[in-house]
Amino acid sequence: xxxxxxxxxxxxxxxxxxxxxxxxxxxxxxxxxxxxxxxxxxxxxxxxxxxxxxxxxxxxxxxxxxxxxxxxxxxxxxxxxxxxxxxxxxxxxxxxxxxxxxxxxxxxxxxx
Amino acid sequence: xxxxxxxxxxxxxxxxxxxxxxxxxxxxxxxxxxxxxxxxxxxxxxxxxxxxxxxxxxxxxxxxxxxxxxxxxxxxxxxxxxxxxxxxxxxxxxxxxxxxxxxxxxxxxx
Numbered sequence: 248x249x250x251x252x253x254x255x256x257x258x259x260x261x262x263x264x265x266x267x268x269x270x271x272x273x274x275x276x277x278x279x280x281x282x283x284x285x286x287x288x289x290x291x292x293x294x295x296x297x298x299x300x301x302x303x304x305x306x307x308x309x310x311x312x313x314x315x316x317x318x319x320x321x322x323x324x325x326x327x328x329x330x331x332x333x334x335x336x337x338x339x340x341x342x343x344x345x346x347x348x349x350x351x352x353x354x355x356x357x358x359x
Numbered sequence: 360x361x362x363x364x365x366x367x368x369x370x371x372x373x374x375x376x377x378x379x380x381x382x383x384x385x386x387x388x389x390x391x392x393x394x395x396x397x398x399x400x401x402x403x404x405x406x407x408x409x410x411x412x413x414x415x416x417x418x419x420x421x422x423x424x425x426x427x428x429x430x431x432x433x434x435x436x437x438x439x440x441x442x443x444x445x446x447x448x449x450x451x452x453x454x455x456x457x458x459x460x461x462x463x464x465x466x467x468x469x
Contacts, residue, residue: 292457297454
């Protein structure tokens with residue numbers, strides 16, 4: 248099992264560019280989430296999904312889109328990058344709504 | 360919006376000392392989880408507590424869930440340098456949504 252994988256590991260964008268952060272899990276987990284973590288802070292929920300075809304907004308959804316066409320994949324799309332989106336992004340999956348979350352290694356994004 | 364307040368934000372102690380980290384909320388959660396995060400990596404689960412009043416022990420770490428399922432504490436006995444890291448609490452709901460505290464950065468000095 249690879250667990251939760253995220254690509255890319257590092258990315259630099261210019262303001263206004265768009266990109267997609269990839270997340271995949273091979274544990275057949277229904278629940279998946281995207282978080283951002285700013286320096287010295289905890290994780291803030293961007294979007295989450297309770298199964299294929301179902302997504303919902305978290306605390307900080309503005310500027311991000313998600314889709315969940317399969318159980319395995321949960322990509323996060325930045326529509327028009329802004330310097331305020333400079334952060335480390337973590338994807339997580341879980342077998343139950345309030346169960347243990349398994350995290351990917353993160354994507355470190357810098358927007359200039 | 361459900362908020363989780365963690366305290367203290369930073370903690371620097373000598374090896375062998377005891378410490379307690381607190382996680383408080385005005386909201387009720389289905390479960391509360393404690394994670395530890397190393398620099399450059401994702402958080403890794405330490406424990407999940409589900410029942411109000413529950414106490415769980417993991418070697419030198421003791422976790423407690425408040426009776427009303429709104430707060431929790433993590434107590435470390437005789438801290439070691441290997442305990443250094445960022446400790447995060449997270450409250451989860453049955454809707455599949457989790458809220459994280461801002462974390463406690465623990466430094467254990469030899």
